[in-house]
Amino acid sequence: MHAPDGFINAPVSAAAGLVAVGAVAVSLRGARRELDERTAPLAGLVAAFIFAVQMLNFPVAAGTSGHLLGGALAAILVGPYTGVLCVSVVLLMQAVLFADGGLTALGVNITDMAIVTTVVAYALFRTLVTVLPRTRRSVTVASFIAALVSVPASALVFTLLYAIGGTADVSLGKVVTAMVGVHVLIGIGEAVITALTVGAVIAVRPDLVHGARGLRQRLKLRVNGELVDAPETGPEPVPVTARGQRRFWITGLAASLVLAGFVSFYASADPDGLEKVATDHGIDEKAREHAIADSPLADYGVEDVDDARLSGGLAGVIGVGVTVVAGTGVFWVVRRRRTGEEADVTSPSGTSV
Amino acid sequence: MGAGHAHKLYRHGHSPVHALPPHTKLAAVFAFVLVVVSTPREAMWAFAVHAGLLAVVAYTARVPAGFLLKRLLIEVPFVAFAVLLPFVAEGERVDVLGLSLSVNGLWGAWNVLAKGTLGVAASVLLASTTELRELLLGLQRLKLPPLLVQIASFMVRYGDVITGEMRRMRIARESRGFEARGLKHWGVLAKSAGALFIRSYERGERVHLAMVSRGYAGSMPVIDEVTASRAQWSYALTLPCAALAVCLLGWML
Numbered sequence: 001m002h003a004p005d006g007f008i009n010a011p012v013s014a015a016a017g018l019v020a021v022g023a024v025a026v027s028l029r030g031a032r033r034e035l036d037e038r039t040a041p042l043a044g045l046v047a048a049f050i051f052a053v054q055m056l057n058f059p060v061a062a063g064t065s066g067h068l069l070g071g072a073l074a075a076i077l078v079g080p081y082t083g084v085l086c087v088s089v090v091l092l093m094q095a096v097l098f099a100d101g102g103l104t105a106l107g108v109n110i111t112d113m114a115i116v117t118t119v120v121a122y123a124l125f126r127t128l129v130t131v132l133p134r135t136r137r138s139v140t141v142a143s144f145i146a147a148l149v150s151v152p153a154s155a156l157v158f159t160l161l162y163a164i165g166g167t168a169d170v171s172l173g174k175v176v177t178a179m180v181g182v183h184v185l186i187g188i189g190e191a192v193i194t195a196l197t198v199g200a201v202i203a204v205r206p207d208l209v210h211g212a213r214g215l216r217q218r219l220k221l222r223v224n225g226e227l228v229d230a231p232e233t234g235p236e237p238v239p240v241t242a243r244g245q246r247r248f249w250i251t252g253l254a255a256s257l258v259l260a261g262f263v264s265f266y267a268s269a270d271p272d273g274l275e276k277v278a279t280d281h282g283i284d285e286k287a288r289e290h291a292i293a294d295s296p297l298a299d300y301g302v303e304d305v306d307d308a309r310l311s312g313g314l315a316g317v318i319g320v321g322v323t324v325v326a327g328t329g330v331f332w333v334v335r336r337r338r339t340g341e342e343a344d345v346t347s348p349s350g351t352s353v
Numbered sequence: 354m355g356a357g358h359a360h361k362l363y364r365h366g367h368s369p370v371h372a373l374p375p376h377t378k379l380a381a382v383f384a385f386v387l388v389v390v391s392t393p394r395e396a397m398w399a400f401a402v403h404a405g406l407l408a409v410v411a412y413t414a415r416v417p418a419g420f421l422l423k424r425l426l427i428e429v430p431f432v433a434f435a436v437l438l439p440f441v442a443e444g445e446r447v448d449v450l451g452l453s454l455s456v457n458g459l460w461g462a463w464n465v466l467a468k469g470t471l472g473v474a475a476s477v478l479l480a481s482t483t484e485l486r487e488l489l490l491g492l493q494r495l496k497l498p499p500l501l502v503q504i505a506s507f508m509v510r511y512g513d514v515i516t517g518e519m520r521r522m523r524i525a526r527e528s529r530g531f532e533a534r535g536l537k538h539w540g541v542l543a544k545s546a547g548a549l550f551i552r553s554y555e556r557g558e559r560v561h562l563a564m565v566s567r568g569y570a571g572s573m574p575v576i577d578e579v580t581a582s583r584a585q586w587s588y589a590l591t592l593p594c595a596a597l598a599v600c601l602l603g604w605m606l
Contacts, residue, residue, distance in 0.1 A: 004431050006468020010391050028500050037571055038561045040500060044507020045515070045557030046550075051508065052515040053546050059533050068546070077550060089505045096379075096488060097362060097509075099476035100427055102469065103386045174441055193543055200547025208554055 002094065002109055003158070005102030012165025017107025023115045024088055030081030034210070039082075046078050047086040051093070058193060066189045071117025071154070072125075072147035073194045077201065079210040080122040087114035112158040121150035125211055139212045140199045147194035151187035155179040362424070362480045369588070370414035370482045374581040375491030377589035382479045384593035388600045389471045394464040396603030400471065406595055407474050414482045424477040431469055438462040485509050490579050503573055507560075515553055522549065 008016070031039050050070040057065040070090075074083035088110050094100040101109045125146035132138035159179050163172050202209050219230035370378070385406075392399050411421055439458035483491070489509070493502045522545050533542055561569075581589075 004428060004465065004469030005386050005472030006390050007431070007465055010387075013390070024501065025498075028498055031500075038558070040503035040573075041507055041561040041564060042554065042557040043504045045511055045553045045560065047504060047508040048511045048515040049550055049553035051512055052519050052553075053549060055516065056519065056542060056546055057533075058539055058542055059535055078554075085501070085504060089501065089508055093505060093508060096476065096492075097480050097485070098427065099424065099473040099480065102390075102472040103383055103476060104390050104472070192539060193546070196540055196543030197546045197550070200544040201550055204547070205551050205554075208551060 002091075002101030002113075003105040005104050007102070007105060007166070008108050008161055009165040010104070012161055013104050013107055015107075016111045016161060020088070020107040020110035020115065023084060024110070027081040027084040027088075031079075031085050034079040034082050043078075043082050043085050043089075046074065046082065047089045050074055050086050051090050054090075058189065060189070066186065068193050068197075069113065069117065069151065069186075069190055071113060072121035072143065072150045072190065073197060075118040075122040076125055076143050076146065076194070076198055076211040077209055080118055082210075083118040083122070084114050087118060108158075108161055112154045112161065116154045116157045117150040120153040121146040122211075124149055129211065136199075136202050136206070136212070139202060139209070140195050143198040143211070144191045144195035148187045148191035151190050152180050152183045155183035362477075363484055364416060364420065364481045366415055366482070368414045368482070370410060370478075373589050374494075374579050374585055375483050375487040376494035376579060377581045377586050378479055378483055379488070379491045379495060381589040381592050382475045384590070385475050385596050386472045388593055388596040389475075390468055392468075392600040392603050394460055394467070396606065397463075397467075399599050399603035400467045402599045403471050403596055404474075406592060406599075407471065407478065410478055410592060414478065416478060416481050420481070421474060421477060424481075425470065425473055428469055428473050431465060435462040435465045435469075438465070487579070490577070493575075494579055499572060506573075507557075511553075511556070511560075514556075515549070518552060519545075519549055 031043060035042050050073075053068050053073075054070055055067065057067055059065045071083065071087050074086050077083075078086070091101060091109050091114055092106065095103055095106050095109070125142050128142035128145060129139060132142060156176075156179070159172075159175050162175060166175075198209060198211075202212055206212055220227045221230045389400075389403055392403070411418070438461045439454040441455075441458065480488075486506075489502055489506045492505070493499065526541065526545065531538075531541060
């Protein structure tokens with residue numbers, strides 16, 4: 001699924017690149033919260049693991065076999081931020097070393113394969129874990145569903161990018177059907193493998209599974225024949241203050257909106273055109289009609305340069321929108337989980353990227 | 354990493370291309386690919402010239418054509434997609450050898466094939482003339498966040514170790530009579546993957562402790578700063594500049 005160069009046009013690739021850069025920057029900060037100063041070696045080794053496990057072939061039938069994509073697995077095992085970082089680094093190295101995926105398509109590849117899979121999988125996983133009973137089995141079930149959804153979600157985002165900036169003229173309906181159809185099948189395989197792998201890790205080292213941290217049983221002491229909770233001895237993981245996170249969150253949102261706004265402002269000579277393109281892309285019939293029209297979207301005619309630029313701005317705004325929605329989901333879930341255990345609020349350790 | 358640890362995509366050599374500082378090469382390849390992507394697809398001759406430019410680089414770097422072509426095979430999945438395009442795309446159709454093909458689809462297929470192939474070829478040339486360590490130094494020099502470079506360097510440094518561990522686990526499975534044939538064997542493979550994760554994570558913890566005991570405090574010391582002279586920069590940027598001229602001609606003609 002690694003997109004090569006020239007598959008998505010330049011403005012959309014650039015917009016996806018911006019989204020990728022922003023997400024990686026946020027993840028670099030977040031990963032320090034998840035792993036503190038052990039970030040570099042641990043994230044590096046987990047990236048090496050993802051890289052290796054992608055080579056592990058799972059036979060399906062009659063000589064065919066599939067392999068893991070790893071986004072959901074990384075998110076559940078080591079947390080969303082580290083997961084995004086690991087998969088992004090794997091993609092970067094694949095592009096630079098193995099020429100797998102184009103250099104200019106790196107933003108597109110990171111956006112749909114590292115960010116979307118990880119964020120969707122983790123948001124879904126967290127929601128399910130909070131809803132389901134707190135047992136190991138529900139962690140396995142949650143990871144199954146999270147992985148199952150993450151793959152078609154990634155395919156959908158890829159299709160969206162393709163609809164805005166694809167260089168070939170295929171009707172949107174066909175692309176959606178083909179991409180989602182194929183990726184639902186791939187997603188089932190991914191889900192089974194992810195759930196089995198998470199289950200295998202939980203059976204041996206449940207403390208290593210980031211997604212199962214809330215499941216730790218409290219130590220009970222038998223005092224005079226009665227079971228009582230042991231007093232907490234170990235240091236609690238330092239919770240990040242809501243205010244610090246919120247400030248960081250607002251800054252990031254403002255920055256991405258300014259960027260996207262700048263791109264679209266630069267792009268749109270005619271503000272009404274933006275809406276027109278939006279409707280053109282939103283509706284399947286219109287897209288088909290557009291394709292039959294003499295000037296195709298992906299052509300490089302004079303009017304179409306305008307078109308392409310507009311799509312660039314549009315992609316920026318849509319990208320920010322998707323990121324905001326997904327990010328808010330994660331943020332909300334994480335905060336809801338934390339409010340319970342937030343006994344004392346200490347200031348965040350002053351990390352800088 | 355000594356001589357024995359060069360990645361297998363690297364071809365040892367002493368050509369002028371090998372001698373260039375890594376960040377100039379990275380910048381040149383990236384700029385070249387960018388220019389190729391923005392070349393209009395109607396200007397077919399321009400892509401031939403781009404390919405010619407790459408051939409000149411390959412000749413200067415003494416990378417044999419066979420090696421380059423073999424590495425281009427990575428593209429095959431997208432070639433399959435490109436072959437499908439003329440059949441499924443919309444728009445007016447032409448008859449070629451009795452098949453009804455879409456004109457837009459043909460253009461799209463050509464676009465993906467030409468640009469994708471040139472991009473892959475440029476990346477292959479970069480990887481085959483630049484050592485892994487140099488590539489990482491180059492990325493660091495190009496202002497990639499140091500933490501990201503560290504993660505990437507740990508990934509490539511331990512990639513072979515983890516892959517080797519996976520290979521040994523496979524040999525252990527096979528020597529006990531296990532052969533993965535179908536869905537019912539996924540459980541065993543997934544347990545291997547889980548064990549591999551635990552081993553990787555624990556190795557990471559050990560590596561971190563070893564680093565801390567040697568004075569690691571969050572950043573790696575830079576021993577060999579790579580620098581590039583103006584002459585080296587201009588030599589490296591000849592490729593994208595030539596390509597840019599071709600691209601501009603393509604737009605004007």
